[in-house]
Amino acid sequence: MSILIRNGYVVYGESLEVVRADVLIEGNTIVKVERGMKEPADTVIDATGKIVSPGFINLHTHSPMGLLRGLADDLPLMDWLEKHVWPMEAKLTREHIKAGAYLGALEMIKTGTTAFLDMYFHMDAVAEAVLESGLRGYLSYGMVDLGDPEKTEKEVKESLREMKAMERMGSDRVQFVFGPHAPYTCSIALLKEVRRLADEHGKLITIHVAETMAELGKIQARYGKSPVLLLDDIGFLGSDVIAAHGVWLDSRDVQTLARSGVTVVHNPASNMKLASGVMPLQKLLNAGVNVGLGTDGSASNNNLDMLEEMKLAALLHKAHNLDPTVADAKTVFRMATLNGAKALRLKAGVVKPGYLADVVVIDFNRPHLRPINDVISHLVYSANGNDVETTIVDGKILMLDREVLTLDEERILDGAEGVVSKLRGGSDGHAGGR
Amino acid sequence: MSILIRNGYVVYGESLEVVRADVLIEGNTIVKVERGMKEPADTVIDATGKIVSPGFINLHTHSPMGLLRGLADDLPLMDWLEKHVWPMEAKLTREHIKAGAYLGALEMIKTGTTAFLDMYFHMDAVAEAVLESGLRGYLSYGMVDLGDPEKTEKEVKESLREMKAMERMGSDRVQFVFGPHAPYTCSIALLKEVRRLADEHGKLITIHVAETMAELGKIQARYGKSPVLLLDDIGFLGSDVIAAHGVWLDSRDVQTLARSGVTVVHNPASNMKLASGVMPLQKLLNAGVNVGLGTDGSASNNNLDMLEEMKLAALLHKAHNLDPTVADAKTVFRMATLNGAKALRLKAGVVKPGYLADVVVIDFNRPHLRPINDVISHLVYSANGNDVETTIVDGKILMLDREVLTLDEERILDGAEGVVSKLRGGSDGHAGGR
Numbered sequence: 001m002s003i004l005i006r007n008g009y010v011v012y013g014e015s016l017e018v019v020r021a022d023v024l025i026e027g028n029t030i031v032k033v034e035r036g037m038k039e040p041a042d043t044v045i046d047a048t049g050k051i052v053s054p055g056f057i058n059l060h061t062h063s064p065m066g067l068l069r070g071l072a073d074d075l076p077l078m079d080w081l082e083k084h085v086w087p088m089e090a091k092l093t094r095e096h097i098k099a100g101a102y103l104g105a106l107e108m109i110k111t112g113t114t115a116f117l118d119m120y121f122h123m124d125a126v127a128e129a130v131l132e133s134g135l136r137g138y139l140s141y142g143m144v145d146l147g148d149p150e151k152t153e154k155e156v157k158e159s160l161r162e163m164k165a166m167e168r169m170g171s172d173r174v175q176f177v178f179g180p181h182a183p184y185t186c187s188i189a190l191l192k193e194v195r196r197l198a199d200e201h202g203k204l205i206t207i208h209v210a211e212t213m214a215e216l217g218k219i220q221a222r223y224g225k226s227p228v229l230l231l232d233d234i235g236f237l238g239s240d241v242i243a244a245h246g247v248w249l250d251s252r253d254v255q256t257l258a259r260s261g262v263t264v265v266h267n268p269a270s271n272m273k274l275a276s277g278v279m280p281l282q283k284l285l286n287a288g289v290n291v292g293l294g295t296d297g298s299a300s301n302n303n304l305d306m307l308e309e310m311k312l313a314a315l316l317h318k319a320h321n322l323d324p325t326v327a328d329a330k331t332v333f334r335m336a337t338l339n340g341a342k343a344l345r346l347k348a349g350v351v352k353p354g355y356l357a358d359v360v361v362i363d364f365n366r367p368h369l370r371p372i373n374d375v376i377s378h379l380v381y382s383a384n385g386n387d388v389e390t391t392i393v394d395g396k397i398l399m400l401d402r403e404v405l406t407l408d409e410e411r412i413l414d415g416a417e418g419v420v421s422k423l424r425g426g427s428d429g430h431a432g433g434r
Numbered sequence: 435m436s437i438l439i440r441n442g443y444v445v446y447g448e449s450l451e452v453v454r455a456d457v458l459i460e461g462n463t464i465v466k467v468e469r470g471m472k473e474p475a476d477t478v479i480d481a482t483g484k485i486v487s488p489g490f491i492n493l494h495t496h497s498p499m500g501l502l503r504g505l506a507d508d509l510p511l512m513d514w515l516e517k518h519v520w521p522m523e524a525k526l527t528r529e530h531i532k533a534g535a536y537l538g539a540l541e542m543i544k545t546g547t548t549a550f551l552d553m554y555f556h557m558d559a560v561a562e563a564v565l566e567s568g569l570r571g572y573l574s575y576g577m578v579d580l581g582d583p584e585k586t587e588k589e590v591k592e593s594l595r596e597m598k599a600m601e602r603m604g605s606d607r608v609q610f611v612f613g614p615h616a617p618y619t620c621s622i623a624l625l626k627e628v629r630r631l632a633d634e635h636g637k638l639i640t641i642h643v644a645e646t647m648a649e650l651g652k653i654q655a656r657y658g659k660s661p662v663l664l665l666d667d668i669g670f671l672g673s674d675v676i677a678a679h680g681v682w683l684d685s686r687d688v689q690t691l692a693r694s695g696v697t698v699v700h701n702p703a704s705n706m707k708l709a710s711g712v713m714p715l716q717k718l719l720n721a722g723v724n725v726g727l728g729t730d731g732s733a734s735n736n737n738l739d740m741l742e743e744m745k746l747a748a749l750l751h752k753a754h755n756l757d758p759t760v761a762d763a764k765t766v767f768r769m770a771t772l773n774g775a776k777a778l779r780l781k782a783g784v785v786k787p788g789y790l791a792d793v794v795v796i797d798f799n800r801p802h803l804r805p806i807n808d809v810i811s812h813l814v815y816s817a818n819g820n821d822v823e824t825t826i827v828d829g830k831i832l833m834l835d836r837e838v839l840t841l842d843e844e845r846i847l848d849g850a851e852g853v854v855s856k857l858r859g860g861s862d863g864h865a866g867g868r
């Protein structure tokens with residue numbers, strides 16, 4: 001199978017230089033980027049006036065949480081969690097979560113995400129949705145033991161069960177990742193066991209770190225040090241660790257993350273919406289830390305739109321630092337593409353021969369994307385997920401001209417609505433306006 | 435002419451209660467909102483699974499600046515203005531600005547804006563584009579005299595010329611507004627003359643106030659008081675004044691604005707992107723100031739998407755105050771609709787019988803807007819301008835199922851591209867990647 005994308009503006013290589021060229025895909029790989037290619041191809045896509053970009057990599061989300069989108073907003077964090085999110089999550093069955101995973105996968109395909117790193121539960125159900133969708137899913141079961149040794153064992157067992165279920169699927173696109181939830185919800189014993197298992201099985205680890213001031217206080221009171229230093233002291237950190245949030249970091253934390261090669265994931269919408277705080281992005285980048293971008297779950301965002309997330313990242317740090325030069329468009333674009341690929345050890349996130357064909361086509365024939373003065377600027381500051389027209393993952397077309405080819409859109413929307421309607425006790429689930 | 439919008443979720447009245455109902459429009463007015471209406475109508479729009487919302491009111495923009503979109507970003511303010519924006523603007527002719535105005539009008543219709551308050555030059559050309567587009571334009575010529583009495587006279591003359599040109603058009607949809615640029619670019623004599631003329635002609639006034647710290651310093655050095663107190667002392671303020679930005683305001687400024695009935699326009703994207711600062715939104719709202727929402731020009735945003743702007747407003751103040759309860763969804767939604775209408779003295783911004791038929795239909799049959807747990811939350815936190823499907827202004831359909839009926843989209847996109855290509859000196863105007 002081959003695909004030729006003709007006559008687009010290609011966001012090329014690590015430098016993000018924009019060149020007018022054709023892109024030839026053979027199998028799951030980009031094989032050629034050149035002007036006026038004559039090669040025959042099974043599928044030809046006309047990208048005149050359109051952008052050919054690396055697909056976006058959502059490096060931290062909880063994809064089934066689309067079910068909870070808009071269920072509760074504008075609330076203090078603990079109210080939001082204890083009165084709304086947790087009671088709803090307690091009711092979620094495997095089937096509910098699968099319906100949520102389909103909704104998330106559909107939304108990601110429609111907004112140009114090609115790979116994502118997820119944390120939730122019943123992840124073997126999520127894996128089934130991912131496999132069918134055509135996306136790349138890096139899927140972690142969120143382990144929480146709260147210091148209870150019985151729970152520790154149970155969480156490890158569930159992780160290994162899900163790992164094996166995913167391995168049985170036999171697809172490169174579905175990868176298991178260890179997901180201890182956070183230093184304040186996991187015991188040292190669990191964290192150490194995860195480190196050992198990740199080494200043994202050669203898997204990545206993802207974990208929430210230093211998201212809120214409250215977390216910082218808890219860890220400081222319990223262990224007398226910061227979350228990052230705690231993780232460092234127990235030998236947990238390494239270049240296979242992807243730490244979400246990283247909001248409350250001091251200079252020593254930043255140096256420790258840099259030294260140990262940890263990737264940190266920025267989640268600007270969620271950090272703003274929940275008023276968690278502002279990540280020290282400049283300090284992390286200056287220290288040489290690999291920083292990716294994530295949307296977090298749809299309950300705290302409230303969507304999975306990576307194009308919107310790039311704009312939020314770029315704007316937040318300018319406002320916070322009163323400096324319009326920080327978080328420039330190219331830096332933020334790299335966070336959403338090649339930095340994410342690096343963290344996932346994936347040869348993707350870049351349009352260049354030899355890289356995986358995880359590519360999107362974005363339609364610039366729209367008033368808010370004209371005139372085409374600067375492609376990267378328009379992607380970061382002017383575009384949104386609805387502008388993505390075609391999504392290709394692993395050399396396979398998942399969406400063409402906004403039509404998703406791998407999933408049944410109507411069935412998925414109805415399915416998600418049905419779950420919520422049932423959980424809310426048979427009301428029609430609509431209306432809103434609390 | 436009558437329009438019946440059937441079976442949608444209607445965002446009803448000032449309370450923003452969401453009700454399932456039909457909406458009947460006769461002439462330019464909403465006449466009935468009821469379930470299961472049997473009335474015949476010239477046009478019937480099926481809004482099943484869709485939202486019927488008041489159209490958005492962009493209370494501060496420079497609509498022709500779409501031409502400069504992405505031309506320069508991530509730069510210090512004065513670099514941006516002096517090296518990029520001003521040199522480009524110096525080359526703009528009446529025809530260029532008209533091409534930019536068409537682009538802006540097209541983008542606004544496509545993203546659900548039904549009325550806007552504009553400031554730029556050659557506004558009689560902008561008025562022609564607005565008249566043709568079907569939008570409501572409140573158009574001000576941006577007056578700058580820099581203390582030169584000859585310039586004062588010239589600027590007043592140009593304003594009155596443009597006012598008369600607009601009055602000759604004889605359309606309620608095209609309204610002239612006086613637009614002295616800012617306290618630091620206008621002399622006291624000019625500001626006083628504007629106050630007198632606005633009273634004489636019964637016109638509104640719009641002005642930039644307290645946008646940057648630098649402005650604050652300048653005014654303080656020149657007059658020994660804040661911009662707001664300066665304007666108050668010369669008798670400039672009143673309920674017909676719409677002040678854009680209002681970032682650097684102290685408590686006395688806020689009280690003065692409240693007492694004089696001034697509307698303040700929040701421009702979160704621009705204030706963040708240019709690192710101007712963060713408006714004291716809570717203080718303004720607590721003092722009872724009417725606060726509207728604007729996108730500012732596309733060179734500092736970089737789009738005119740009011741749905742995106744609502745999200746930015748809601749997120750910015752949560753992050754800035756470390757309080758997730760501020761700038762809640764309904765408050766922000768009102769800023770973008772009825773508060774704007776109030777400032778413009780327009781019986782609009784609300785879906786309710788007796789109000790002007792400035793209404794949009796937004797398609798919620800999309801993964802990022804499902805399940806429909808809360809309509810207002812989804813509009814503020816999950817939607818973007820591309821989700822708007824139908825735009826109605828003054829009882830006339832400007833866009834139906836994403837097709838703009840009043841303007842030639844392709845001609846406008848080519849026109850805007852052509853202007854920039856010419857101004858950049860014959861390059862193809864593309865590529866980008868500075």
